Amino acid sequence: MPVVENTVLICAGGACISAGEKSVKSVFEETLKKYSLDGVVRVVETGCMGACDLGPILVIYPEGVFYQKITAESAARIVEEHILKGRVVEELLYKGDSGEMKEKPQEELPFFTEQVKIATRNLGVIDPLSIDEYIARDGYFALHKVLFEIGPDDVVEILKKSELKGRGGAGFPTWMKWDLTKKAKGETKYIICNADEGDPGAFMDRAVLEGDPHTIVEAMTIAARVVGAQKGFVYVRAEYPLAIERLTHAMKTAREYGFLGESILGTDFSFDLEIRIGAGAFVCGEETALINSIEGRRGIPRVKPPFPASKGLWEKPTLLNNVETYANIPPIIINGGEWFSQYGVEGSRGTKVFALAGNVKNTGLVEVPMGITLRKLIYEIGGGVPGGKKLKAIQTGGPSGGCIPLELIDTPITYDNMKKLGTIIGSGGMIVMDEDSCMVDVAKYFLEFTVEESCGQCTPCRDGTRRMLEILEKITEGEGSMNDLQLLKDLGENIMATSLCGLGQTAPQPVISTMRYFWDEYEAHVNQGKCPAKKCKTLMRVVIDKEKCVGCTACARVCPVDAISGSVRKPHEIDPEICTRCGSCLAVCRFGAISKVSP
Amino acid sequence: MAKIKSLEELMKIKENAMKGLKMRDSGKRGKVIVAMGTCGIAAGAKDTLRAIVDSLDEKGVDDVSVVQSGCFGLCDVEPTIEVHLEGAEPIIYGHVTPAQAKRIVEQHIVGGKVVGDLIVKRGEL
Amino acid sequence: MSVENVHEIVSRIYEDVSSQSLERGDVLINTLHAIQDHYGNFIPIEAAEALKEVTGTPLSRIYEVLTFYTMFATHKRGKHVIRVCKSLPCHVTGGQAVIDSLKYRLEIDFGETTEDGLFTLEETSCLGLCGVSPVMMINDEAYGNLTPERVSEIIDEIVSREGSESL
Numbered sequence: 014m015p016v017v018e019n020t021v022l023i024c025a026g027g028a029c030i031s032a033g034e035k036s037v038k039s040v041f042e043e044t045l046k047k048y049s050l051d052g053v054v055r056v057v058e059t060g061c062m063g064a065c066d067l068g069p070i071l072v073i074y075p076e077g078v079f080y081q082k083i084t085a086e087s088a089a090r091i092v093e094e095h096i097l098k099g100r101v102v103e104e105l106l107y108k109g110d111s112g113e114m115k116e117k118p119q120e121e122l123p124f125f126t127e128q129v130k131i132a133t134r135n136l137g138v139i140d141p142l143s144i145d146e147y148i149a150r151d152g153y154f155a156l157h158k159v160l161f162e163i164g165p166d167d168v169v170e171i172l173k174k175s176e177l178k179g180r181g182g183a184g185f186p187t188w189m190k191w192d193l194t195k196k197a198k199g200e201t202k203y204i205i206c207n208a209d210e211g212d213p214g215a216f217m218d219r220a221v222l223e224g225d226p227h228t229i230v231e232a233m234t235i236a237a238r239v240v241g242a243q244k245g246f247v248y249v250r251a252e253y254p255l256a257i258e259r260l261t262h263a264m265k266t267a268r269e270y271g272f273l274g275e276s277i278l279g280t281d282f283s284f285d286l287e288i289r290i291g292a293g294a295f296v297c298g299e300e301t302a303l304i305n306s307i308e309g310r311r312g313i314p315r316v317k318p319p320f321p322a323s324k325g326l327w328e329k330p331t332l333l334n335n336v337e338t339y340a341n342i343p344p345i346i347i348n349g350g351e352w353f354s355q356y357g358v359e360g361s362r363g364t365k366v367f368a369l370a371g372n373v374k375n376t377g378l379v380e381v382p383m384g385i386t387l388r389k390l391i392y393e394i395g396g397g398v399p400g401g402k403k404l405k406a407i408q409t410g411g412p413s414g415g416c417i418p419l420e421l422i423d424t425p426i427t428y429d430n431m432k433k434l435g436t437i438i439g440s441g442g443m444i445v446m447d448e449d450s451c452m453v454d455v456a457k458y459f460l461e462f463t464v465e466e467s468c469g470q471c472t473p474c475r476d477g478t479r480r481m482l483e484i485l486e487k488i489t490e491g492e493g494s495m496n497d498l499q500l501l502k503d504l505g506e507n508i509m510a511t512s513l514c515g516l517g518q519t520a521p522q523p524v525i526s527t528m529r530y531f532w533d534e535y536e537a538h539v540n541q542g543k544c545p546a547k548k549c550k551t552l553m554r555v556v557i558d559k560e561k562c563v564g565c566t567a568c569a570r571v572c573p574v575d576a577i578s579g580s581v582r583k584p585h586e587i588d589p590e591i592c593t594r595c596g597s598c599l600a601v602c603r604f605g606a607i608s609k610v611s612p
Numbered sequence: 613m614a615k616i617k618s619l620e621e622l623m624k625i626k627e628n629a630m631k632g633l634k635m636r637d638s639g640k641r642g643k644v645i646v647a648m649g650t651c652g653i654a655a656g657a658k659d660t661l662r663a664i665v666d667s668l669d670e671k672g673v674d675d676v677s678v679v680q681s682g683c684f685g686l687c688d689v690e691p692t693i694e695v696h697l698e699g700a701e702p703i704i705y706g707h708v709t710p711a712q713a714k715r716i717v718e719q720h721i722v723g724g725k726v727v728g729d730l731i732v733k734r735g736e737l
Numbered sequence: 738m739s740v741e742n743v744h745e746i747v748s749r750i751y752e753d754v755s756s757q758s759l760e761r762g763d764v765l766i767n768t769l770h771a772i773q774d775h776y777g778n779f780i781p782i783e784a785a786e787a788l789k790e791v792t793g794t795p796l797s798r799i800y801e802v803l804t805f806y807t808m809f810a811t812h813k814r815g816k817h818v819i820r821v822c823k824s825l826p827c828h829v830t831g832g833q834a835v836i837d838s839l840k841y842r843l844e845i846d847f848g849e850t851t852e853d854g855l856f857t858l859e860e861t862s863c864l865g866l867c868g869v870s871p872v873m874m875i876n877d878e879a880y881g882n883l884t885p886e887r888v889s890e891i892i893d894e895i896v897s898r899e900g901s902e903s904l
Contacts, residue, residue, distance in 0.1 A: 015783060025756070093891055100763055100804065189876040211862065211863065211904045212828045212863065213824035213825050213826060213862065213863035213867070214824075214863065214867050215863075216865040216866060216867055216868065217868075218865075219865045219866075243896065244759045244760070246759075250768065250865075251808050252864050252865065252874065253865065254877045285759055286759075287757075287758055287759045287760075289767060290766060290767055290770055291766075291768065291806075292766055292769070292770065292806030292807070292808040292809055293806050293807035293808035293809075294805065294806050294807065306766065307763070308763050308797075309763035309764065309765030309766060309794075309802065310798070310801070311801050311805040312805065313804070329758075368867060368868070369868075370826035370827050370830075370867035370868065370870060371825070371867075371870075372829055372830065372831060376868040376869070376870070377868045378868070395808075408825065442867075443824050444825050444829070444867075447829075448827070449829075450829055455825065458825050458828060459825070462825075462862060465862065466862065468805075501864060571834075571884075571886070572843045572885075573834045573835075573837040573838030573841055573883060573885040574837050574838070575841070593833065593834075593837045594833075595831070595833040595837055596831070596835035596882075597831070598831070598884065599892065600831075602862065603865070608749055
């Protein structure tokens, strides 16, 4: 039964009726009428809900709160406290000691059935502090195979067949990177793991580091064997203290078991790892900036070429891969390259971990074969957009990527397709936005991020992005012009062509992309001084309709800055000078009295 | 811990550890896995863990162990816990606040009846 | 603090960090983190100067690094450093209200410290906890699924804990 806002379901099964449901229902309806809520709240009798010895039972929607053992008196209380004032009545809540509630039909969620867990195979299954449990799931068998059964060249072949591409964002063929570093001249070589996950909306690396740290240890040791390295570094951002803790523990136990350090597994191969901590700089996710940071310097990118494979850490050949890329290595070695490439589609083989965030019901991590459509990812697996709102756009690839509008969500997710749409897969972060988002505001948001995180080394990025941000600020305040839009385009092209590193080269992408798909929003801002989504603060106000307001005070109580005034049962008012347009009041008003208007 | 040098030694550890994972020969009839990634902790998993341990203690249950794991991906319904009891399929619960944790211990672990409204998934992950 | 004392402390910290490293040189950032933890949320100028003596690294290079990374502070900060995420996923799930409530409740803006020295409020980029957005970190603890009400509860809890500890 589709559940509508403000509905009360009262169980009218046999047991509840005999427990007094009818009188509860009538008291409920009377009390609603007393407070003039009878037109707003629907009361519906349902069939047996299953918790027969706890009846009468009722459920209040949209929250889905269950109350048990309701009497006439408590029914009136629920109306006064919960419906009128939005306060859940704790003592009357369903506790269910014996009756089993009807199960919500959720266990066969596509969220689980559609996933193919390779990189995330151990997450939630093993204790990350137990090396034995890692071994139980075939841990360190890949390392054994590489040391005793196959050689470095074989590993490169396996990776080639797997068609694994770098999962950090650049999508460079992993076998090629390993091969180039292997062939590079020099006795001393290094292995680095890029765990500086900074893309807004991406958190899969954190999950792997916290939930399965041994997979990184094993993969890096295998890599060292293949390219001929002696030391390795995991560069973890300082904002992940738990990841640092668990990884440190994993390295310690790996050494005890002989999987790391001197004479690994009794052979003459030695390799050891160390953690280097970041300190709050997104740009250190760029490989050469990361290298500079490990060397104890400012995280400023270097000009490429030379690439790290030939001249990296302390000028030596260095292999640098992302956490998720490494997490795929052990299973690929054990099961073979073709096993991995059977998943996915041409040009985008294997699986990818996507992080669903923003206005989507099932936020979290999902690992699915490449080539899945956005629609399936967001609606089936992600559960769609909550609150009955419409999907507006999906931002992919973090600050280096662009937006994909609703009309294009039947696109299969592949490296090529994303490029054609003007965005990238990037690290796999998918930020879902509903109709309340203003795309100009979103572009401004990303540019604020880039301006903050720019290292400052080259003029196009340092000054160019700042100028773009200023223009966007003007536009969101209704002061922009058509000239400004052209200037944004020109600046964007220039910055992309002349910046020194990936951060600058892709910084204008969110602007270019939102202009491509949401040009009408930009136009409305500059030509009419209007924000169609009613999000930009200067171009909208939040108002209370005095006719509809019943004075329940719910809005005043959630306002974070006390901008709403009014006494109980009297219409309330929002002070536009104090109001920050955060939207909290809108979310709690059950009477549709609050709305956003253009001034 | 003597360092491992051969495939046989590795296989032996794997076999023993598998038994532990599946709780055979461990002397315990069950375990509760609490997802303790930072996202779970940010949603209150530490309090949930404490509530489970306290509740099991209170009820005198000493043959069910409590262990932690990393986040298994469904951040939206965290804190999440997985209840494995011998002879039954594992059940993953979501939105497990300390109060709900107590309820699960009482109803499922002690009473043997699954708590329907909190189920997120039945069966192996 | 006496110059010799600072020198001793920094020396000890540097030795400690270096000995755990594979490459003895260039452990600057790890060392700075350890120094910051020791002095409680900031790195005093004296410590930076002592580091120059201990490592032989030019002061300019130490300052370069200190001022580049956002997590290092050269001035005293509150006991509890609140870092609230202002990136997009937190923004579209109600982050604005959370930021407003923090500023309103603590009566400070970003970069400021409360008069009692308990809290410093800072803005930060994505913390990688988007699944439970909006989020903030207070020192090393993460708090998710935030609402203005929850923020109030958390601040209250810390304030009362501090109050009872000082008794």
